[in-house]
Amino acid sequence: FWVCFLGTHVQKHCSEKTTTSCAPCPESTYTAEPNGLLQCNACSVCDPALGLRVNKTCTQSSDTVCEPQEGFYCTAYRSGGCIQAAEHTKCSPGEYIKQPGTAAEDTYCVECGDGFYSDGTFRSCRLHSWCEASGLTEVQPGTHQSDVVCEFKLSYVAKMGLSAGMPMAVLVVVGVVVLVLCCNKKSKTVQPTVHRVREEPRQVWFRHVAIKMNISKVHGDDAPPSSEKC
Numbered sequence: 666f667w668v669c670f671l672g673t674h675v676q677k678h679c680s681e682k683t684t685t686s687c688a689p690c691p692e693s694t695y696t697a698e699p700n701g702l703l704q705c706n707a708c709s710v711c712d713p714a715l716g717l718r719v720n721k722t723c724t725q726s727s728d729t730v731c732e733p734q735e736g737f738y739c740t741a742y743r744s745g746g747c748i749q750a751a752e753h754t755k756c757s758p759g760e761y762i763k764q765p766g767t768a769a770e771d772t773y774c775v776e777c778g779d780g781f782y783s784d785g786t787f788r789s790c791r792l793h794s795w796c797e798a799s800g801l802t803e804v805q806p807g808t809h810q811s812d813v814v815c816e817f818k819l820s821y822v823a824k825m826g827l828s829a830g831m832p833m834a835v836l837v838v839v840g841v842v843v844l845v846l847c848c849n850k851k852s853k854t855v856q857p858t859v860h861r862v863r864e865e866p867r868q869v870w871f872r873h874v875a876i877k878m879n880i881s882k883v884h885g886d887d888a889p890p891s892s893e894k895c
Contacts, residue, residue, distance in 0.1 A: 668685040668699075668701050669685070669687035669696070669699065669700055669701065670699055671696050671698050671699060671700070672689060672690055672696060672724075672725035672726035673687040673688060673689055673690060673696065673725075674687065674688060674690060674696055674702045674703060674704060675687060675688075675702060676688035685701075690705035690725040693723065694706060694707055694708060694725075695708055695723055695724060695725055695726060695728055696725075697726060697728065706728070708729050709728050709731065709746070709748075711729060711731035711732075713734065715748075715749050715750060716733055716734050716749070716751060717733065717734065718731065718732060718733075719732075720732040720746065728744065729746070730746040731747050731748065732746070732747050732768060733747055733750035734750065736753055736766075737750040737752050737753065738751060738766055738767060738769060738770055738771050739768060739769060747768075751771070753766030753771055754766070754771050754772045754774065755772070755785065756772065756774035756786070758784050758785045758809075758810035758811075759777055759809035760775060760777065760783060760785055761777060761783040761785075761788060761789050762774060762787065762788050776809070777790035777809045778790065780792060780807075781809070782808060782809055782810060782811055782812055791812070794807070794812050794813045794815060795813075796813060796815035799815065800817075801815035801816060801817060801818055802815065802816060802817075802818040
């Protein structure tokens with residue numbers, strides 16, 4: 666028969682002259698019911714590698730109670746606690762989350778129907794976009810995993826204008842470049858001529874002075890030439 670209460674264990678069995686003596690369970694051990702154990706039970710450990718965390722800490726009279734970590738659900742139970750858990754399923758593209766996962770159940774995924782799509786994180790499938798309703802044109806059809814791809818719609822006239830405008834723009838750019846190069850070349854060729862024109866009056870003055878000096882020598886005029894300038 667049981668002789669020690671829960672939270673204790675047998676320290677010394679009875680004899681003809683003494684009764685059984687009990688002692689409290691040491692730290693990290695427990696007994697959850699009256700017993701005749703010489704040692705208390707070791708407290709359970711909530712192993713993170715199994716997707717578990719502590720819900721209730723172990724006491725002298727009760728074992729540790731574990732629960733699934735966030736994003737996990739319990740796959741095995743014992744004594745009112747979870748002893749193993751698994752990560753919630755992630756819905757694939759083309760599926761929507763019908764029911765989010767809980768600590769007791771996995772995520773419930775459902776496939777999208779025709780004309781709808783989901784990237785796997787939506788709570789419901791979304792209807793494919795209608796490009797024409799927004800004045801756009803469809804360039805890529807939608808799938809169960811992705812939406813329709815739209816772009817701005819160009820009229821035939823606009824497309825023709827754009828096609829004709831590109832060559833004209835190129836010609837204008839080329840013309841501007843040629844004009845700039847010609848102007849630069851012309852300015853380089855004109856500059857030396859300007860220098861020569863500026864030098865001509867000085868040369869004329871020197872010739873004038875030389876002539877005056879020769880005339881003075883012929884007439885015997887010893888006076889120095891005048892400082893007359895052109």
